Amino acid sequence: MVDQVRVSATAEKVNARLQRRYAVEKRFRFYGIASIVVALSFLAILLFSIISQGHTAFMQAEMRLSVTFDPSVIDPDGGRQKAVLSSADYTALVRNALLARFPEAEDRLARREMIALISQGADLELRKMVMGDPSLIGTTRDVWLPAAASVDQLRKGHMSRDADKGGQFTQRQLGWIDALESSGNLSSRFNKWLFTSGDSRQPELAGLWGAVVGSFYSLLVTVTLSFPLGVATAIYLEEFSTRNRWTDLIEVNINNLAAVPSIVFGLLGLEIFLNVFNLPRSAPLVGGLALTLVSLPTIIIASRVALKAVPPWIREAALGLGASRLQMVMHHVLPLAMPGILTGTIIGMARAVGESAPLLMIGMVAFIVDVPASPLDPSTALPVQIYLWAASPERAFVERTSAAIIVLLCFLAVMNATAIFLRKKFERRW
CATH class of the missing domain: 1.20.5 (Single alpha-helices involved in coiled-coils or other helix-helix interfaces)
Structure with a gap:
């Protein structure tokens, strides 16, 4: 019990x-x-x-005007020389088209208010059209031109019509805007400038293409240098080196470099690449070199982990069949470790594409309008472009900053999708 x-x-x-x-x-x-x-x-x-x-940044307000390509303004001599066509007063064509649309704008103040409704870069669009097709000279065409950023913000509801609540338009301007909308001559269209142009002081003409090309060139330089160097370093440390104080020192330093703030690499790039080697400032080549320093430790560490994950009997079987150590690594170990190596490389590239501190230190923060044609041309990058637009006081740059972030996220998604595809391809092969 x-x-x-x-x-x-x-x-x-x-x-x-x-x-x-x-x-x-x-x-x-x-x-x-x-x-x-x-x-x-x-x-x-x-x-x-x-x-x-x-x-909302992917749509832009545009105004349809009946533009007369007056030969006396564009090409008085009739020689069709490119220098003459490029230096013509296309602003006068825009002004004449607006006066034809609003003949009641007779005094100077009214004309100033009228001109304020259209982008200051509208003349550039007319120049591009004439330079691309000189046969337009002497004709009258209906042309869609970008409206001013304030008009675009008003149509999107980001600006009040009331002057007491921050509105920037007079009653006469509001009447003109309403008249254009009711007649179908003012509407929101796909913002082609966002994906085809470089940066601009005018928000309605500011684009991401220059930053996208700059980021592409920088990443191309980064992956060209960091991938072979990182994988070769990992192979040597994991497969060929002997354990001694020097290899221990190298491993400790690699692990420490992975945690170093990226701005330190920017300072190193500023001193070595610009001041010592005199490489071109603000060039994607220098940006890629600086980002290589950032991504190398991550790629080396991930590659070593992938090599360690290969079963030891793979090495033993290859050596037992008479393969040399180099053949064993290149023909058996490396292909099996490649999925993990690719994953580590993409992690390093993803960190590099989002870095702005090293690029700021080497001058890629400059205001660059032209799209770079090579890695040696001045350029900026997507993270830096976001930084520049976020610091701009205009309300129109707020939505473009968010749009640039969306594009950057899509850029990262494409990179990860490519990495997954390559990893799966290698996994199916082995």
């Missing part, structure tokens, strides 16, 4: 401990799920904020 009582008491204690342990496990599981939900909620809020502010 006493034994039964003792067994019953012991069972109760065990059950109580089990209940407490189960309760702790449930709480731990709840905390884990709650933390994931909170993290996903913050991510959703961030993405919603970016998309809600940036999606």
